[in-house]
Amino acid sequence: MESLTTSREVEEIRRLTCADWIEYRRLRLQALRCIPGSFAGSPASELGFSEGHWRRQLDALLSTVYGLIADDVLWAMATLADSASAQMLTGFYVDSSRRRRGYASRLLRGLLAFADVAVVLAVDKQNVAALSLYQQHGFVVKGEDSTMMNGHKVQTWRMRCEVS
Numbered sequence: 001m002e003s004l005t006t007s008r009e010v011e012e013i014r015r016l017t018c019a020d021w022i023e024y025r026r027l028r029l030q031a032l033r034c035i036p037g038s039f040a041g042s043p044a045s046e047l048g049f050s051e052g053h054w055r056r057q058l059d060a061l062l063s064t065v066y067g068l069i070a071d072d073v074l075w076a077m078a079t080l081a082d083s084a085s086a087q088m089l090t091g092f093y094v095d096s097s098r099r100r101r102g103y104a105s106r107l108l109r110g111l112l113a114f115a116d117v118a119v120v121l122a123v124d125k126q127n128v129a130a131l132s133l134y135q136q137h138g139f140v141v142k143g144e145d146s147t148m149m150n151g152h153k154v155q156t157w158r159m160r161c162e163v164s
Helices: 018-034 043-047 051-058 103-114 128-136
Strands: 003-005 011-015 063-070 073-082 086-094 118-124 140-149 152-161
Touching: 011 103, 018 043, 018 051, 018 063, 018 073, 018 086, 063 103, 073 103, 086 103, 103 128, 118 128, 118 140, 128 152
Parallel strands: 086 118
Antiparallel strands: 003 011, 011 063, 063 073, 073 086, 118 152, 140 152
């Protein structure tokens, strides 16, 4: 399955390709500015990345970046990284101007439809909205961890969703 089209606007959820690098860069830099502790990297470090670097991120062999695109604009994105027994969901972000409009739910439903094995993730324990979103879509807390993110210790829940 390459893309899912929804009935809203002209909206689709699909794998991003190197042709999407400009929109991906825009949304990634916004994510780093808006919630810097939630992503590896910083706006200062990634602003200097070349076009080739952005294109390579979208053509990675072991991970796939998906996006929710409406009216030719990338409004939400997330990455599924492959492993033997599960796919790791990372980098989930919705444009700050589109929050509380169902974009996160629609993207997450689409990602789960694309997944062919269980999906796992780690979510900051303080991010109650994200925890609720994931639980609403079938994710179950499997444990807890602490990790270093941009020099700060972050307490996270490990979650898993079985897909059929």
